Amino acid sequence: MTVADVRGLGSLDQRSGLTVLPVPAAPDEPRLPRARRYLMCPPEYFEVAYAINPWMNLGVVVDRAEAMRQWQELRRTYERLGHTVEVITPEPGLPDMVFAANSGTVVDGRVLGARFRAPERAAEAEHYRRWFGENGFRDVVMPACTNEAEGDFTWTGSVLLAGTGFRTDPAAHGEAQEVLGVPVVSLRLVDPRYYHLDVALFVLAEGGPGRSPLVAYLPDAFSPGSRRVLARLFPDAVLATEQDAACLGLNAVSDGRHVVLPLEATGLADQVAARGFEPVFVDVSELRKSGGGPKCCTMELRA
Template identity: 35%
Template sequence: MNLHIKTLENDARRRRAAHASILMCAPHHFGVDYIINPWMENQIGRTDVSRARDQWDNLRRHLSGCANLAFVTAESGLPDMVFTANAGLVLDGVAVVSRFHAKERRPEEGLFRQWFDRQGFEIAAWPEDVAFEGAGDALPDRARRLIWCGHGWRSSDLAPRLIETIFDWRTVGLKLVDPRFYHLDTCFCPLPDGSLMYYPAAFDEASLAAIRAVAPAEKRIEVSETDALGFACNAVEVSGRIFLNACSDALKTRLAAAGFAPIVTPLSEFLKAGGAAKCLTLELNGGALS
């Protein structure tokens, strides 16, 4: 193919892909049907389906007022498909489809790949034998043009290097050591002004040193264990508004001082499966939605 024509086609694909900002999946088949993280312990069959739908709808309504939304069709037998953050990593029109660590979620891969392809995203190659769980473990930080990559529970420690090769963005690998915080987005949230909201005890010492080396003290918002267990870091920021499951008064004050407006959208039913606002969304432009 002529290089100029290929470039024009790729540009057109990126423009189409960039039209929507956030991908969601309705919780038609959501529930806790198996155990693949500590939050799921003793929760099988205990989901209030009606409440889950209401909580998801509430988050959707909030987001629809400030972002473009796209939806992937929920499939029976895939209760975790609602957590679209794990569909893959999207940056500048390119998608890396996840390679799930847990066998229960692997059937989602083909469905998400089909959706990305139909929407015109360029799909990057990824090794079959390297676990990677998308934007659950890879968080773009546009303020610094880097990608924070979590590993240790779900994604391989090889993932940061591969992500850097695909996107040509600097990556910083962070090792997760607490099984309750099995994905990076459960305990870490980069914000568009360069601030980082995170729970220090979720990381090993080398990772904490890496965070401190990148972000100055005034930009590091350390959350308490209470806020961490409420999945405060599992947040979605849109145009200065931060949507999250729970937020203490102290954290609200800190976020407000940084120029953000925290908006609590309770998602208790989804916490039973180990997810909240960020897990329920995938940013399709790979960064701040402002």
């Protein structure tokens, strides 16, 4: 579904073939996309077979064919935007393996694997570790501490934001710093609905020399101290509403210009468009039955 389908407005980007929201005001600097490399896993065995987060309901019926259609459209969206998508083979009995973001954190070619808190997902980590080994990644470390990878680790281009409170152990933050060799800032999550950092915050534009990163987040998902840290680090952040967070609008993926987010997150889309980004809507209604959105399905492979 396109932006125009959702909002009754928008125009066709001839380069990408995607319908995007118009930019209402020019930002201080142009928003430049950067080609990314992603790892994804088809939802071939996707179902709600257990309940390990507030989004999961054992009574819900999953339309696996529709989940696959939505996943394929997400993949095609990335490819139309100029990104490379690698695919790992799904394994029977691992219905949440589709959520690739939870199984590895890659910065500068170094890989920190995952160690899941829920035993139902534990086996996923080994399948992803093997994929890294078979696809040219030589610096791969499996963690001693529980961490759910990009579910709780978010790279800003200068520091790694690290969530804790529900899944990832605080000690995993220090381990990530040692393995990945980047500075880590710890943030405490306090709302059970937003048990992973990637459903409470995402990076719109990475920082670099002379350039600060820009993020969007839901303040109420964080402890008072963490809110102060975020306000200090990102004074110009986009502050999401509860309505947009509740449809997993913050489980979004940005390439520095295009922001791929759930089609229900129209308020958040307006905010990021006002900052010079181009929102691109995708339907993730089936995948959301397990608490997943675009980012959950997407691990970034940073060379």
